[in-house]
Amino acid sequence: MARKASRKGADKTPDIRAVAALAKVSIATVSRTINGSPVVSEKLSKRVWQAIEQLNYFPNTHARTLVSGRSRLFGIIVENITNPFFPELIQSFEEIAVAHGYEILVSSSNSDPAVLTTCVRRMLERKVEGVAVMTFGEEEPVLDQLSFHDVPVVLAEFKLSEPKASTIVLDYSSGMRAAVEHLAALGHRKIAYLAGPHKLHSAITRQNDFQTAMQENKLPIEKKWIIECDHTLKGGVVGFGKLRDLSARPTAVICSNDMTAIGVLRAAYLQGLRVPADLSVIGLDDIDFAEFTLPPLTTIRLSRTDLARAAFDALRQHGEEPGKAGLQREFLVSTSLVVRGSTAPPPAEAESQTN
Numbered sequence: 001m002a003r004k005a006s007r008k009g010a011d012k013t014p015d016i017r018a019v020a021a022l023a024k025v026s027i028a029t030v031s032r033t034i035n036g037s038p039v040v041s042e043k044l045s046k047r048v049w050q051a052i053e054q055l056n057y058f059p060n061t062h063a064r065t066l067v068s069g070r071s072r073l074f075g076i077i078v079e080n081i082t083n084p085f086f087p088e089l090i091q092s093f094e095e096i097a098v099a100h101g102y103e104i105l106v107s108s109s110n111s112d113p114a115v116l117t118t119c120v121r122r123m124l125e126r127k128v129e130g131v132a133v134m135t136f137g138e139e140e141p142v143l144d145q146l147s148f149h150d151v152p153v154v155l156a157e158f159k160l161s162e163p164k165a166s167t168i169v170l171d172y173s174s175g176m177r178a179a180v181e182h183l184a185a186l187g188h189r190k191i192a193y194l195a196g197p198h199k200l201h202s203a204i205t206r207q208n209d210f211q212t213a214m215q216e217n218k219l220p221i222e223k224k225w226i227i228e229c230d231h232t233l234k235g236g237v238v239g240f241g242k243l244r245d246l247s248a249r250p251t252a253v254i255c256s257n258d259m260t261a262i263g264v265l266r267a268a269y270l271q272g273l274r275v276p277a278d279l280s281v282i283g284l285d286d287i288d289f290a291e292f293t294l295p296p297l298t299t300i301r302l303s304r305t306d307l308a309r310a311a312f313d314a315l316r317q318h319g320e321e322p323g324k325a326g327l328q329r330e331f332l333v334s335t336s337l338v339v340r341g342s343t344a345p346p347p348a349e350a351e352s353q354t355n
Contacts, residue, residue, distance in 0.1 A: 014057045016030050016057075016059075018055055019048065019055060019057050022051040023047045023048045024047070025044060025047065025048060030048050033045050034048075034052075034059045036072075036101050071126065071127045072101060072102045072129065073102065073103050073104070073105055073126060073127065073129060074097055074103075074104050074128060074129060074130050074131070074132065074312070075104070075105045075106075075107065075119075075123035075126075075132070076090060076093050076104055076107075076131070076132045076134060076311070077107045077108070077116065077119050077123075077131060077132070077133050078090065078106070078108050078109070078135065079108070079134070079136055079200075080110060080231075081108040083231065083232075083257075084259075084288065084289055085258070085259075085304065088288060089134060089304040089307060090106055092304045092305045092307075092308035092309075093132065093311060093312060095308075096309055096312045100312070100316065102129075102312075105122070105126055105128060107119035116135070120145050120146065121145070123151075124145065124151065128151065129315070129318075129319045130151060130152035130154070130314075130315030130316075130319060131151060131153050131315075132153075132154045132311040132312075132314075133153060133154070133155050134307075134311065136157065136200050136201070136203075143160065143162075147162050147165070150164065152164040152165070152166075152314075152315055152318035152319065153165050153166070154166040154167070154168060154310075154311050154314035155168070156168045156170060156202070157169065157170055157201060157202055157205065159330075164318055165329075166314035166315075166330070166331065167330050167331070168307065168310045168311060168314070168330075168331045168333055169331065169332050169333070170307075171332060171333065171334045171335055172205055172206050172209045172300070172302075173212065174334055174335055174336065175284070175300035175302070175334075175335030175337055176206065176209040176210050176212075176213045176254075176284075176300060176335070177209075177212075178336065179254055179337050180214055180219070180254070181213070182337060182339060183252045183280060183282070184217045184219060186343060186345045186346070188251050188252040188346050190222075190225075190252065190346070191214065191219060191225070191250055191253070192225035192226070192243055193207065193225065193227075193253070193254050193255075193256075194227055194235075194239040194240075194255045194256060194260050194264070195207045195210075195229070196228075196230075196257060196260070197230060197231065200231075203228075203231075203256055206256050206284065207226065207256070210226075210254060224246060225243065225246075227242050229260060231257045231259055231260060232259055232260070232263070233262055235259070235263060236255060236260035236262060236263020236267065237264075237267045238263075239255075239260065239263070240253070240263070240268065244271065251280065251346035251347065252280035252282070253280070253281050255282065255284060256284055257283060257284050258283035258284060258285040258286065258287045258289070258290050258297060258299055261282065261283030261284075261297055261299065261342075262293055262297065265293055265294075275342050276295065276341065276343050277344060277347065280298075280342060280344060281297065281342045281343070282297075282343060283298070283300070284299060284300040284335075285299065285300070286338055290340075293342075295342050296341045296342065297341075297342050298341070298342045298343040299337075299338050299340070300335050300336070300337055300338075301335060301336050301337070302333070303333065306334075307333050311331075313328075313331065314331055
């Protein structure tokens with residue numbers, strides 16, 4: 001049986017005139033308030049928004065764009081929407097944007113340059129005011145399109161000389177150093193590293209930081225224990241399998257991201273290995289799910305909130321403070337180690353073999 005929709009309140013949908021009448025201001029004041037004009041006092045602005053809420057009025061964003069010349073829309077392009085890190089990043093970015101009166105348009109490149117180009121085209125068609133390209137190494141195909149259309153862009157770890165380009169510098173080194181020091185303090189010397197795909201400059205940076213941390217702690221770097229694999233669960237399984245095929249095996253594994261590390265946890269379980277009694281595992285990202293693996297995953301935290309805040313601030317300054325002298329071009333996001341249950345001292349027999 002079909003259900004008829006009920007209509008509550010007035011038969012007529014409230015318009016901007018009704019808002020102005022209720023707030024006892026002019027239509028122009030309502031329009032300026034909605035568009036975020038600084039000429040409207042805080043007292044009047046509060047009155048207008050109360051009227052909007054009371055009437056359940058929805059401003060016409062398309063018309064608002066035509067009048068103001070601003071879409072108040074930011075784009076964000078991520079590498080792979082199936083990796084929990086990116087939905088968590090998008091959620092943080094959207095929460096910050098909405099709190100400041102912006103909307104967002106989301107696209108995923110799926111690590112495909114052709115798809116990435118299409119993502120940018122969609123955003124240009126929607127007149128975005130800026131784009132956060134959070135693909136960590138696949139930016140090159142989109143840069144010319146964005147700079148040609150004079151659209152501000154913020155990139156992770158990738159620097160441009162363009163006046164409307166900003167960079168988020170990710171300090172992996174502090175977290176990676178803490179991870180290696182943690183394992184060394186537990187007694188590990190046989191430490192492997194499952195790297196991300198080398199087509200991503202972030203993966204190369206993380207691997208370099210791992211090697212530097214090993215050298216700083218005077219730990220041996222075994223080339224055969226550094227294995228390139230995908231940033232996926234299957235990548236972790238495959239990478240772990242390659243380590244198990246070696247005659248000499250590590251007692252600990254640091255992974256380039258949490259998805260790879262969770263793949264290692266599964267593969268180790270299927271092999272009958274106990275984590276952390278037989279093998280210690282560390283990830284990178286600290287996705288929400290990392291806390292709920294068995295055992296809970298020790299990981300290097302890369303805050304999605306800090307990353308989203310840096311991306312939003314970089315884009316907003318170009319839209320709201322264009323041409324400002326000394327505009328900030330670089331934003332630093334640090335990492336830190338979160339110790340949970342997937343790390344412990346190495347097995348006694350492995351320790352005795354080292355001595």
